Amino acid sequence: SQTIHQWPATLVQPVGSPLSLECTVEGTSNPNLYWYRQAAGRGLQLLFYSVGIGQISSEVPQNLSASRPQDRQFILSSKKLLLSDSGFYLCAWSVLQGLGNTIYFGEGSWLTVV
Amino acid sequence: AQSVAQPEDQVNVAEGNPLTVKCTYSVSGNPYLFWYVQYPNRGLQFLLKYITGDNLVKGSYGFEAEFNKSQTSFHLKKPSALVSDSALYFCAVRDTFRDDKIIFGKGTRLHILP
Numbered sequence: 642s643q644t645i646h647q648w649p650a651t652l653v654q655p656v657g658s659p660l661s662l663e664c665t666v667e668g669t670s671n672p673n674l675y676w677y678r679q680a681a682g683r684g685l686q687l688l689f690y691s692v693g694i695g696q697i698s699s700e701v702p703q704n705l706s707a708s709r710p711q712d713r714q715f716i717l718s719s720k721k722l723l724l725s726d727s728g729f730y731l732c733a734w735s736v737l738q739g740l741g742n743t744i745y746f747g748e749g750s751w752l753t754v755v
Numbered sequence: 756a757q758s759v760a761q762p763e764d765q766v767n768v769a770e771g772n773p774l775t776v777k778c779t780y781s782v783s784g785n786p787y788l789f790w791y792v793q794y795p796n797r798g799l800q801f802l803l804k805y806i807t808g809d810n811l812v813k814g815s816y817g818f819e820a821e822f823n824k825s826q827t828s829f830h831l832k833k834p835s836a837l838v839s840d841s842a843l844y845f846c847a848v849r850d851t852f853r854d855d856k857i858i859f860g861k862g863t864r865l866h867i868l869p
Contacts, residue, residue, distance in 0.1 A: 673855045684861040692855055731798055744857050746798035
């Protein structure tokens with residue numbers, strides 16, 4: 642069965658420091674991969690998605706970037722964190738099998754920028 | 756523009772009573788609809804989806820949802836609520852122009868009162 646791992650689970654970083662959140666998916670090949678941010682325990686904002694190695698699409702301009710160095714690995718990064726980057730970050734995956742694809746989420750990473 | 760709306764920020768239901776969490780959508784073409792649940796500090800969990808066929812879809816934890824094309828709705832229901840059903844619920848629709856993208860509602864917080 643497929644599983645998704647996301648780490649670290651919690652992170653406290655000072656303003657101006659770098660960031661790296663990692664996500665890996667097991668049990669499937671060539672998944673679509675996603676990074677979402679959830680602020681204040683409510684709505685989801687799609688940050689990045691990837692349909693293949695090295696193929697990254699950004700949904701909103703911001704202080705973050707994403708990379709996909711391997712088929713099932715997705716990394717969210719920042720060179721210099723801002724206070725506004727604090728939030729709950731969720732990695733997700735789906736398999737392209739038509740319009741009925743289901744997105745499955747990891748357990749999330751809490752980022753607090755201080 | 757394609758969108759999904761959850762008109763209630765919060766729904767309160769007494770334990771044992773039936774519950775409904777509302778969702779309406781606006782898409783071009785056939786809708787592909789999803790419900791997810793999020794418990795505190797956790798990732799989103801897939802509950803159920805409608806692709807085609809029977810308008811009543813059954814999912815995990817005793818939940819079901821009714822697709823109503825004329826009212827463009829996909830309400831989540833459960834015949835008898837449990838305190839453990841208290842969580843944040845998200846309705847979502849797949850972007851019919853981009854099958855790798857899913858659009859989420861802002862979420863409805865469900866409180867089941869003992």
